[in-house]
Amino acid sequence: MLFKDDCRIFAASSRYLDLSARCSRGFLGSVTQLLRGGLRRSDALDNAVFLSKHLEALIIQLITNFVSLFISIKMNIKFCGAAREVTGSCHLLTLDNEKKVLLDCGLYQGNEEYMADFNRTWPHFNPSEIDILIVSHAHIDHVGRVPLLVRDGFKGEIYCTHATRSLANIMLLDSAKIQVQESDEEHPPLYNEHDVYVCMKQFVGLNYGRWQQLCEGLKLQFRDAGHILGSATVTLEITKDNGKIVKLGFTADIGRPDRPILNDPVQMPEVDYLICESTYGNREHEDKAAQLNDLLYAVRETCVLNEGKLLIPAFSLGRTQEIVYMLDQLENEGKLPPVPIYIDSPLAISATEVYRMHPECYDEELFNYMSNDPNPFGFSRLHYIREAGLADSLADSKKPCIIISASGMMTAGRVRRHLFHILRKNQNTVLVVGYATPFTLGGKLRNGAKSVFLFGENVPVHAKVKIMDSFSAHGDKFEMYDFIKNQRNAKKVFLVHGEYDVQVQWRDFLQSYGFQSIEIPDLGNEYEL
Numbered sequence: 001m002l003f004k005d006d007c008r009i010f011a012a013s014s015r016y017l018d019l020s021a022r023c024s025r026g027f028l029g030s031v032t033q034l035l036r037g038g039l040r041r042s043d044a045l046d047n048a049v050f051l052s053k054h055l056e057a058l059i060i061q062l063i064t065n066f067v068s069l070f071i072s073i074k075m076n077i078k079f080c081g082a083a084r085e086v087t088g089s090c091h092l093l094t095l096d097n098e099k100k101v102l103l104d105c106g107l108y109q110g111n112e113e114y115m116a117d118f119n120r121t122w123p124h125f126n127p128s129e130i131d132i133l134i135v136s137h138a139h140i141d142h143v144g145r146v147p148l149l150v151r152d153g154f155k156g157e158i159y160c161t162h163a164t165r166s167l168a169n170i171m172l173l174d175s176a177k178i179q180v181q182e183s184d185e186e187h188p189p190l191y192n193e194h195d196v197y198v199c200m201k202q203f204v205g206l207n208y209g210r211w212q213q214l215c216e217g218l219k220l221q222f223r224d225a226g227h228i229l230g231s232a233t234v235t236l237e238i239t240k241d242n243g244k245i246v247k248l249g250f251t252a253d254i255g256r257p258d259r260p261i262l263n264d265p266v267q268m269p270e271v272d273y274l275i276c277e278s279t280y281g282n283r284e285h286e287d288k289a290a291q292l293n294d295l296l297y298a299v300r301e302t303c304v305l306n307e308g309k310l311l312i313p314a315f316s317l318g319r320t321q322e323i324v325y326m327l328d329q330l331e332n333e334g335k336l337p338p339v340p341i342y343i344d345s346p347l348a349i350s351a352t353e354v355y356r357m358h359p360e361c362y363d364e365e366l367f368n369y370m371s372n373d374p375n376p377f378g379f380s381r382l383h384y385i386r387e388a389g390l391a392d393s394l395a396d397s398k399k400p401c402i403i404i405s406a407s408g409m410m411t412a413g414r415v416r417r418h419l420f421h422i423l424r425k426n427q428n429t430v431l432v433v434g435y436a437t438p439f440t441l442g443g444k445l446r447n448g449a450k451s452v453f454l455f456g457e458n459v460p461v462h463a464k465v466k467i468m469d470s471f472s473a474h475g476d477k478f479e480m481y482d483f484i485k486n487q488r489n490a491k492k493v494f495l496v497h498g499e500y501d502v503q504v505q506w507r508d509f510l511q512s513y514g515f516q517s518i519e520i521p522d523l524g525n526e527y528e529l
């Protein structure tokens with residue numbers, strides 16, 4: 001709750017004094033005239049009506065002013081998720097007119113004990129108070145709590161790009177399915193498939209680059225963030241009570257230039273306040289040009305020289321399509337060894353279908369590529385597997401192959417069963433192509449674990465574990481800086497979506513490049529804008 005500043009108290013008091021004076025003058029004048037006998041009865045009645053109207057107005061004004069003195073809201077931003085964390089993106093913007101706009105409503109995917117209730121409860125706002133939800137992209141840590149938000153009372157519209165709307169549908173259905181499968185009496189699912197069906201009716205797809213009026217005094221523009229299909233940065237143009245226009249930008253997850261499939265990130269217009277991600281605020285990625293060759297090298301080394309299996313744990317959305325497109329290119333160039341390739345993830349299959357449906361998000365290179373190969377996500381030796389059981393059926397086979405399976409951090413999904421078999425043999429390779437937090441299975445393998453616990457067994461890690469971080473869909477510190485360098489004059493930059501020690505380094509880096517006022521908000525922190 002925020003109190004009015006002195007000027008507004010003064011203005012409200014002045015209005016009250018002015019109206020009081022006018023009514024008092026009218027009342028005293030009428031009484032004086034009546035006493036003098038100079039006022040006719042009808043005039044007195046007219047005056048009484050006039051006075052009662054003014055008194056009513058006065059009372060309403062008094063009540064309004066009194067209430068507003070204590071509950072008046074000034075525009076502010078509250079950080080309700082992904083604050084000193086990399087998941088659970090959720091920020092609440094409250095406008096002067098008290099409209100509440102939520103930026104993202106993501107699932108927390110970590111294991112911190114103090115966050116145990118985060119996904120199930122709403123300590124920072126009541127869902128029924130939210131007027132508008134804006135979703136930056138379809139990763140579950142940005143969209144994953146939307147069905148719950150709707151079930152708990154949110155009735156407004158959910159704005160995102162067209163591709164995000166399509167992807168959110170499959171991502172949320174998958175999330176609901178997993179939750180229902182893993183639930184028991186003590187741990188009920190956050191939501192089920194019916195909740196997803198209900199919430200999808202509130203989604204509104206918008207194009208990139210167009211300004212959309214969301215309500216009085218609030219306009220929105222999405223620009224391509226180049227992170228995953230449909231990902232967007234959010235620019236809001238807000239007209240304040242005093243008529244001043246304020247711009248607020250939310251980078252969400254910043255992609256990288258020169259990535260396959262997607263357009264380069266499109267810089268945001270200059271804003272007054274910027275909410276900026278920090279995932280790789282202390283990192284520099286490998287050279288991007290090495291990627292295709294590195295992938296080919298890993299395939300040849302594992303499948304041809306060692307006659308082993310190459311397992312690529314990958315996020316179903318984004319990473320899998322990138323790798324498939326790269327394999328498609330290598331195949332068309334005649335470089336790929338003739339081994340079978342399995343995409344073992346129903347979600348990845350659905351996501352690839354959505355990728356095919358949204359060519360408006362492709363970059364020019366892919367457009368040109370498709371004039372020779374209309375299907376960049378498939379060729380004869382590449383098999384999409386919906387049915388379960390591939391890992392066990394391949395376990396006894398000695399034939400080399402490539403397997404792409406989810407999840408990327410190896411915390412769930414079919415990849416765990418593949419790991420159960422593949423890690424045991426030294427001719428195999430696990431190619432880690434994405435970030436994994438240290439406590440996850442992916443994180444442990446990245447950090448050189450000698451054995452891991454899977455399906456009730458300690459599984460020795462005999463397979464090679466290779467890391468290719470250049471696949472990242474997040475810009476490194478130089479790429480992120482390049483993307484936001486036009487925002488040096490922002491009144492304030494809020495760093496979100498990062499581990500705290502990384503955020504501190506990212507802040508120092510930005511300060512060394514001329515950024516002035518940078519905050520690293522903690523969960524629940526609120527700032528007046």
Ligand SMILES: [Zn+2]
Pocket residue numbers: 137139142227253
């Ligand atoms: Zn993301």
